[in-house]
Amino acid sequence: xxxxxxxxxxxxxxxxxxxxxxxxxxxxxxxxxxxxxxxxxxxxxxxxxxxxxxxxxxxxxxxxxxxxxxxxxxxxxxxxxxxxxxxxxxxxxxxxxxxxxxxxxxxxxxxxxxxxxxxxxxxxxxxxxxxxxxxxxxxxxxxxxxxxxxxxxxxxxxxxxxxxxxxxxxxxxxxxxxxxxxxxxxxxxxxxxxxxxxxxxxxxxxxxxxxxxxxxxxxxxxxxxxxxxxxxxxxxxxxxxxxxxxxxxxxxxxxxxxxxxxxxxxxxxxxxxxxxxxxxxxxxxxxxx
Amino acid sequence: xxxxxxxxxxxxxxxxxxxxxxxxxxxxxxxxxxxxxxxxxxxxxxxxxxxxxxxxxxxxxxxxxxxxxxxxxxxxxxxxxxxxxxxxxxxxxxxxxxxxxxxxxxxxxxxxxxxxxxxxxxxxxxxxxxxxxxxxxxxxxxxxxxxxxxxxxxxxxxxxxxxxxxxxxxxxxxxxxxxxxxxxxxxxxxxxxxxxxxxxxxxxxxxxxxxxxxxxxxxxxxxxxxxxxxxxxxxxxxxxxxxxxxxxxxxxxxxxxxxxxxxxxxxxxxxxxxxxxxxxxxxxxxxxxxxxxxxxxxxxxxxxxxxxxxxxxxxxxxxxxxxxxxxxxxxxxxxx
Numbered sequence: 001x002x003x004x005x006x007x008x009x010x011x012x013x014x015x016x017x018x019x020x021x022x023x024x025x026x027x028x029x030x031x032x033x034x035x036x037x038x039x040x041x042x043x044x045x046x047x048x049x050x051x052x053x054x055x056x057x058x059x060x061x062x063x064x065x066x067x068x069x070x071x072x073x074x075x076x077x078x079x080x081x082x083x084x085x086x087x088x089x090x091x092x093x094x095x096x097x098x099x100x101x102x103x104x105x106x107x108x109x110x111x112x113x114x115x116x117x118x119x120x121x122x123x124x125x126x127x128x129x130x131x132x133x134x135x136x137x138x139x140x141x142x143x144x145x146x147x148x149x150x151x152x153x154x155x156x157x158x159x160x161x162x163x164x165x166x167x168x169x170x171x172x173x174x175x176x177x178x179x180x181x182x183x184x185x186x187x188x189x190x191x192x193x194x195x196x197x198x199x200x201x202x203x204x205x206x207x208x209x210x211x212x213x214x215x216x217x218x219x220x221x222x223x224x225x226x227x228x229x230x231x232x233x234x235x236x237x238x239x240x241x242x243x244x245x246x247x248x249x250x251x252x253x254x255x256x257x258x259x260x261x262x263x264x265x266x267x268x269x270x271x272x273x274x275x276x277x278x279x280x281x282x283x284x285x286x287x288x289x
Numbered sequence: 290x291x292x293x294x295x296x297x298x299x300x301x302x303x304x305x306x307x308x309x310x311x312x313x314x315x316x317x318x319x320x321x322x323x324x325x326x327x328x329x330x331x332x333x334x335x336x337x338x339x340x341x342x343x344x345x346x347x348x349x350x351x352x353x354x355x356x357x358x359x360x361x362x363x364x365x366x367x368x369x370x371x372x373x374x375x376x377x378x379x380x381x382x383x384x385x386x387x388x389x390x391x392x393x394x395x396x397x398x399x400x401x402x403x404x405x406x407x408x409x410x411x412x413x414x415x416x417x418x419x420x421x422x423x424x425x426x427x428x429x430x431x432x433x434x435x436x437x438x439x440x441x442x443x444x445x446x447x448x449x450x451x452x453x454x455x456x457x458x459x460x461x462x463x464x465x466x467x468x469x470x471x472x473x474x475x476x477x478x479x480x481x482x483x484x485x486x487x488x489x490x491x492x493x494x495x496x497x498x499x500x501x502x503x504x505x506x507x508x509x510x511x512x513x514x515x516x517x518x519x520x521x522x523x524x525x526x527x528x529x530x531x532x533x534x535x536x537x538x539x540x541x542x543x544x545x546x547x548x549x550x551x552x553x554x555x556x557x558x559x560x561x562x563x564x565x566x567x568x569x570x571x572x573x574x575x576x577x578x579x580x581x582x583x584x585x586x587x588x589x590x591x592x593x594x595x596x597x598x599x600x601x602x603x604x605x606x607x608x609x610x611x612x613x614x615x616x617x618x619x620x621x622x623x624x625x
Contacts, residue, residue, distance in 0.1 A: 158372055164341055165374035167361045169388035169439065179387075183378035 025241070032234035050235035060236075063221035064243070070131075070207070070217060071200040074138045078146055078196065081139075083189065086150040087181060091163055097151075104147040107140055115140070116209035134210045138203060142196040149195070153188025154181070194248050201244060218243075290353055292317040292475060293338070293443060298347030300333065307333050308344065309499040315443075315492075320469050320476040322486040325496035326522065331479045334496070335445050338477060339368050351442060367436030367444040371451055373428045375420045381407070381431055382416040388439040406438045409468070426457040433465070443475035450485065462488050483523050487511065495519050512553075516624045520551040525583070525594060527552040528623075533591050537568055538617045547622030554583070554596040556619040565614035572610050586613060 032050055034043030054060050089097045107115075115137060123133045159181055166176035182189075204219040212220050218240060226233035291314035300308040308330050315321050323331040336342040337349060340361040348355050356364060375384050382403055389399045407413040410430040420428060429449055436444055446465070450458045466489050469476050480486055486493050487507045495503045495510065495518075503515040514520035517528055529537070534550045558565055570588035577583075582602060584595045595613065 157377065158374065161370050161372050161374035162376060164339075164361070165368065165370060166376075166387070168339055168341075168364075168366065168368045169435070170362045170365075170391040171387075172362060175391060180376050180378070184376070186378075 028234045028237050031231060032238045035231065050229075050232050051239065053232065054235050054239060059216065060221060060239075063216045063218045066215060067201055067218040068247070070134070071197060074135045074142075074200050075193065075197055077135055078139055078142050079189075079193065082143075082146045083150060083182075084177070086147055087154065087159070087177060090151055090154050091160060100147060101151075104143040107143055112141070112205035113209070116206050119210060130211045131215070134207060137206050137210065138200055141203075141206070142199065145192055145195050145199070149188060149192030150185065153185035153192075156188065157181075157184045159185075190252060194251060197248065197251060198244060201247070291315060292319075292352060293477075294350050295334075295337070296348045296350075298337065298344055298349065300337065300342060300344035307499050308337070311347070311499075311501060313494055313501060313504065315475060315477060317475055318473045319491045320466070320478060320489060321492045321494060322478045322480060322490040323494050323496055324480055324483060324486040324522075326481055329496040330499040331481075331496050332447055335447050335477060335479045338443075338445055339366060340364050365439070365442050367439065367441035369429070369432045369436050369444065369446045369449045371448040373420075373425075373432045375428055375432055375435070377420050379420075380416065381412065381418050381420070381423070384420065384431060385435045385438050387435065392439070402438055406434045409437070410434045425453050426461060429453065429461065430464075433468075437472070437474070441474075443477065446476060446478045448479050448481070451480070451482070458485075465489065495522065497522075513621055514551055514623065517549050517551075520621070520623060525554045525596065527554060527557075527593055529591065529620075534620055536589060537591065538566065538615065538620065540566075541617035541620065548625050549623040551621040551623055552593075552615070552619055553621075554594045555581075556616065557586075557593060557595040558614040559584075559595065559597055559602065559610055561614045562616070564616045564618070566617060568613050568615060569611060570613045572607050575604060575607055577604075584610075586610075588613065 030043050031037060033046055033048065035045055035047055035049070037043035089100060119133050119137055123130065162180050162184065163173075163176050166180045167173070171179065202219060203217075204223070207215070207217050208220055216224075222233070222236045222240065225236055293315040295311055295313050298308060298311045299306065311334060323334055325331045333342055337344055340356070340359060344357075348357055350356060351364065351366075376387065379387065385403045385406060386399050389402060394402070404413060404416070407416055410433060412427060412430055412434070415423060415427065415431075420431070423431065432449070449465075450461050453461065462485055465476075465478075478486075478489055480489075487510075490507055493503075493505060493507055493510050494501050495505075497518050503510060503519050505513075505515075510519070510523055514523055514526070520526040520528060529550045529552060531546070531548055531550070534541075561567070568588050570586040570593060573585040573587055573592075575582055575584045577599065578596075580599050581596045582599050582604065584597060584607060586593045586595055593613065
C-alpha cells in the first residue's frame with residue numbers, strides 16, 4: 001500500500017510539474033492561432049494569419065538570420081578558443097586552473113548593463129567594430145558555463161591519465177588531444193554548447209545596447225512587435241521556441257548522433273556474434289596455452 | 290652496466306622533497322617491485338621512469354643511455370595504470386592498436402600483432418567490445434595487452450591490481466608473473482601490498498618517506514628486515530627493545546648490538562624444538578586467520594604475538610599454555 005501511495009505522489013508531482021511547464025506553451029500557441037479569445041475557455045477561432053504575416057515580414061527573416069549568424073560565429077569563437085585553453089590549463093597548469101575556477105565566475109557578478117556600458121565607453125569610436133565587441137562580450141558571458149562544463153568533462157573521463165597513457169604509447173600532445181580527449185568529452189561539450197547556444201540566441205541586453213540600433217536580432221524584433229499586437233507577439237514566441245528547438249536538435253545530431261549510433265550498432269552486432277559478455281572468462285589464466 | 294638505473298635522483302614539489310637521493314638498478318628480464326605505504330614516493334618514482342615527472346637532480350639511464358630529457362613518447366616503454374586509463378571512445382581492438390597506429394605500422398601487421406597479444410591475455414573474443422562493456426579484471430588485461438603490443442623496452446605497472454577484488458587480483462598476480470617469465474620482459478611494479486610484492490618479485494625495493502630503505506630478494510627481506518619500518522611493513526613481527534630482548538633471552542648476545550630487535554611471530558613455538566629456550570608467558574587471546582592462528586601472549590609485561598598452524602593446535606587448550614619456546618638466533622637486530 002505504502003509503495004503504491006508513494007508512486008501516486010511521485011506521478012502527481014510529475015504531472016503537476018509537466019502541466020506547469022507546458023501550459024504557457026499551449027496557451028501561447030492557442031493565442032497565436034486565433035484572432036479572438038477573451039471570455040471563453042478556448043479561442044473562438046483558428047487561424048495561421050499571424051504566422052503568415054510573420055513569414056511575409058522581411059524584417060523577421062532578417063532578424064532571424066542575424067541572430068543565427070551572431071550565435072554561430074560567437075559559438076565558433078568560444079569553442080575554438082576555450083576547448084584547447086581549458087584542456088591545457090586543466091592538464092598542465094593546475095595552479096592557473098585554481099585561479100581560473102574563481103575568475104570565470106566573475107561574469108555572474110557583473111550585470112549585462114554594466115558590462116555593456118563599460119564596453120561602450122571603452123570601444124565606442126575605436127577601430128574595433130562593435131560587432132566584434134559584442135562577440136567578445138558574449139564570449140565573456142559564456143565563460144562560467146564553458147569553463148566549468150569542459151573542466152567537469154575532463155575530470156569525468158580522467159583526462160590526465162588518458163593523456164599520459166596516450167603519450168606513453170607514442171602519441172604527441174596534439175594527437176592525444178584530438179584522438180583521445182576530444183572524442184571522450186564530446187557529450188559534455190555538446191551539453192555545454194547547447195546551454196550557451198540558447199543563451200546567445202536569446203541574449204538581449206548586451207546586443208541591444210551595443211549594436212541594437214542598427215542590428216535587430218530576433219529578441220529585439222520580438223520586443224518591438226510585442227507592443228503592436230498580442231497575437232502576433234505570441235506567433236513570434238512560438239516561432240522563436242520552435243526555431244530554438246530545431247537548431248538544438250540539429251546541433252545534437254551534427255555533433256553526436258551519426259558516429260555513436262554507428263559504433264553502437266557495430267558493437268551490438270559483435271556482441272550477438274560472440275555471445276553475452278556477462279559470461280567473462282575472468283579466472284581463465286592469461287597465459288593458458 | 291645495469292639495464293635500467295637511477296643515480297642519486299632527487300625530486301621535489303616546491304619545498305616538499307618527495308624523492309631523496311634515490312639510486313637503484315634493474316637488470317634485464319627482472320621483475321622488481323617498489324613497495325611502500327601510501328605517500329612514500331613509489332608511484333612518483335615510477336612516473337620518473339616513464340618521463341612523466343620532472344626531477345631536479347640525478348640521472349636515469351635505460352639500456353646504457355641517459356634519458357633525463359627524453360619525452361615519454363620517445364622512451365619506448367609501456368605503462369599500466371591503476372585506473373586502467375583505457376580510451377572509452379575506442380573498442381578493445383582500437384585501444385590495443387593505438388600505439389601501433391601512432392607508429393604508422395601497416396594495417397596487416399597491426400591486425401596480426403593486436404590479435405596475438407589479445408590471445409595472450411585471453412580476450413581475443415572481446416576485440417569489438419567497448420571498454421564499459423568489460424569487467425575490471427578484463428579492462429586491466431586489455432591495459433596490459435595495450436602496453437605489451439608495442440614491444441616496449443620495459444613495463445611499468447602502477448598498482449594495477451588494487452582496484453580489483455581479491456580473487457581476480459590473486460589470479461592476475463599469477464598471470465602477470467607467468468607472462469613476464471614467458472616474454473622475459475623487464476617489469477617495475479608498484480604496490481603497497483607486501484604479499485603481492487612477495488608473490489611477484491625477483492627483487493623488492495622497500496620505500497619510505499622518499500627513500501629506498503631496503504633492497505633485497507623477497508626471502509631475504511622477510512627473514513632479515515633491515516629496520517623497524519621494514520619489519521613492521523613486511524610482516525607480523527614482534528618488535529622488542531634491547532631491554533626486552535635481554536629479559537626474554539638473557540644468555541643471547543647478538544653479533545651486532547642494536548637498540549631494537551625483530552622476532553617473527555611464527556618462530557615462537559608452543560612446544561619445545563631443537564635449540565629452543567623456554568620463557569614463561571601467559572595466554573591472552575587468539576584470532577583465527579584461516580590456515581594460521583594468531584595467539585597473543587604476555588611474558589612479564591612484554592606482549593608477544595605467536596602464529597601457529599591451525600592444524601597443529603587445539604584452541605581450547607591454549608588457556609593452559611604457560612610457556613613459549615624461542616630459538617635465540619631468531620632475533621634479528623634492527624638498524625635504527
